[in-house]
Amino acid sequence: MSGTLQLWIIILGLGIGSFALRFVFLGLVGDSPLPPWLLRHLRYTAVAILPALVAPLVVWPSATGGEPDLARFAAAAVTFAVAYFWKGVAIAVLAGAATLYLLTVLL
Amino acid sequence: MPFTTTKSAFWAGFRAALPFMVVALPFAFLFGVLATEAGLTVFESLAFSVVVIAGTAQFTALQLMEENAPTLIILASALAVNLRLAMYSASITPHLGAVPFWKRAFAAYFLVDQAYALSIVKYEDEPDMPRDQKLAYFFGTVAPVCPFWYLFTVVGAMVGKSLPSSIDISFILPLAFIAMIGPLLRTPAHVAAAFTSVVVALLMAGLPYNFGLLVAGAAGMMVGARVELWQESQHG
Numbered sequence: 001m002s003g004t005l006q007l008w009i010i011i012l013g014l015g016i017g018s019f020a021l022r023f024v025f026l027g028l029v030g031d032s033p034l035p036p037w038l039l040r041h042l043r044y045t046a047v048a049i050l051p052a053l054v055a056p057l058v059v060w061p062s063a064t065g066g067e068p069d070l071a072r073f074a075a076a077a078v079t080f081a082v083a084y085f086w087k088g089v090a091i092a093v094l095a096g097a098a099t100l101y102l103l104t105v106l107l
Numbered sequence: 108m109p110f111t112t113t114k115s116a117f118w119a120g121f122r123a124a125l126p127f128m129v130v131a132l133p134f135a136f137l138f139g140v141l142a143t144e145a146g147l148t149v150f151e152s153l154a155f156s157v158v159v160i161a162g163t164a165q166f167t168a169l170q171l172m173e174e175n176a177p178t179l180i181i182l183a184s185a186l187a188v189n190l191r192l193a194m195y196s197a198s199i200t201p202h203l204g205a206v207p208f209w210k211r212a213f214a215a216y217f218l219v220d221q222a223y224a225l226s227i228v229k230y231e232d233e234p235d236m237p238r239d240q241k242l243a244y245f246f247g248t249v250a251p252v253c254p255f256w257y258l259f260t261v262v263g264a265m266v267g268k269s270l271p272s273s274i275d276i277s278f279i280l281p282l283a284f285i286a287m288i289g290p291l292l293r294t295p296a297h298v299a300a301a302f303t304s305v306v307v308a309l310l311m312a313g314l315p316y317n318f319g320l321l322v323a324g325a326a327g328m329m330v331g332a333r334v335e336l337w338q339e340s341q342h343g
Contacts, residue, residue: 006178007151010168010185013178015158017186023215025196026203034197040332042194044300046163047291048327049188050284051301052308052320053167057281059309062174072278079282083289090133092286097279 071103116240120225120247127221128251134162135256138169139263140270141280145173149264156260160219160253163287164189170280176317184320195223202230202241214245219256222248296338300331 025034034042058076060066079096083089110116135156142152142165159165164185171181195218203214225248230241292298304327311319 007147007172009178010172010181011151011155011158013182014161014164014168014185014189017182018159018161018164018189018192019216021186021189021192022196022218023212024193025200026215026218027208027211034194037332039194039197040335041328042190043335044297044328044331045190045324046188047288047297048300048304048331049167049184049320049324050163050288050291051304052323052327053170053184054281054284054288055305055308056312056319057170057278058285060312061278061281063277075278075282076285079285080289083286084292085289087290089130089283089286089290090137092289093133093137093279093282096282096285100278100282 071100071107074103075100110236110240110244113239113243116236116243117247117250120229120244121250122247123225123229124221124248124251127225127248128255131162131221131252131256132259135259136263136266137279137283138162138165139260139265140267141166141169141263141283142260143264143267144270144277145169147264149261149268152264153257153261156257160216160256161189161192162256166280166283166287170284171317171320173277173280174317180317180321184317184324187321187324192218195220195227198227199223199230199245202226203238203245206238206242210242214242217246217249217253219249219252221252294335294338296331296334299334300327303327303330 054076058072059068061069061072063069064072075096078099079092082095083092086092110119138156139149139152142155143149147155155165155168159168167188168181168185171184176184196215199214199218203211206214222245226241226245229244230236236244288301292301304323307326308319308323311322313319314322
């Protein structure tokens with residue numbers, strides 16, 4: 001990380017930006033509804049950004065210097081399966097971390 | 108059943124949000140641990156949670172800082188994750204838009220996933236609820252979640268500080284994202300958006316400045332919206 005200044009720019013920038021997104025209609029625009037095409041795209045922001053963030057990390061993990069790694073792939077698969085079927089974020093992370101730990105010890 | 112007072116509306120919101128504490132606490136704890144592992148101080152971790160108060164965006168920023176992405180890309184990506192907040196703002200405005208300005212400003216700051224989801228369901232159930240009670244219900248849903256969001260960020264940060272640095276937990280953050288994605292895949296349109304996003308992100312991984320993330324995000328959103336339209340036309 002390149003320093004404290006960058007960190008505070010990120011914290012404050014994200015804070016102001018997030019508040020603006022929350023406040024824009026409630027505080028400023030009032031009752032006029034959003035156009036349906038825009039709402040339709042906004043519904044998919046999280047589910048479009050997060051997989052893009054995580055996919056390269058799973059396929060080319062930084063800890064192995066970018067070499068695909070079976071233990072990390074399995075940990076990701078277990079985490080996803082638990083999260084998808086049980087909907088529990090914490091339990092899914094624990095299951096994935098346990099898988100990673102066990103496979104790193106075994107392999 | 109209509110509430111008799113704003114006070115009972117507040118406590119009804121509070122009770123409805125209690126189960127969400129179980130979700131928010133480990134999340135805040137994990138953020139604290141990973142933030143200190145990434146080199147943040149306890150105070151900086153807490154500032155992150157207080158100023159931004161949006162877990163998914165905080166984790167996104169943390170991950171991209173670890174990858175030494177440029178500041179602008181970090182801000183753009185984390186704010187893109189937060190675009191859904193504008194949707195919450197729009198959809199809750201017909202219910203809270205008429206309360207005094209400063210109360211709307213407070214409500215906007217606390218417009219987090221759990222508070223939005225619980226409140227909008229309640230308002231649609233009982234559209235005739237008086238405005239003051241709607242606002243009280245909203246703040247009731249905030250009360251068991253947000254203060255503990257701050258508190259457990261600090262607890263996590265203190266635990267993270269004391270962890271030996273020899274433990275490699277850099278892969279826990281990707282696992283946390285995967286765990287967040289699982290419950291989001293509610294419809295075929297969500298699955299299509301996520302799948303597109305993965306494929307495009309892997310194809311675009313060579314782009315400089317983590318720019319592939321934004322390209323993949325945009326592609327995923329467009330595919331999700333398209334599939335939703337197509338599904339609607341199928342069902343008439």
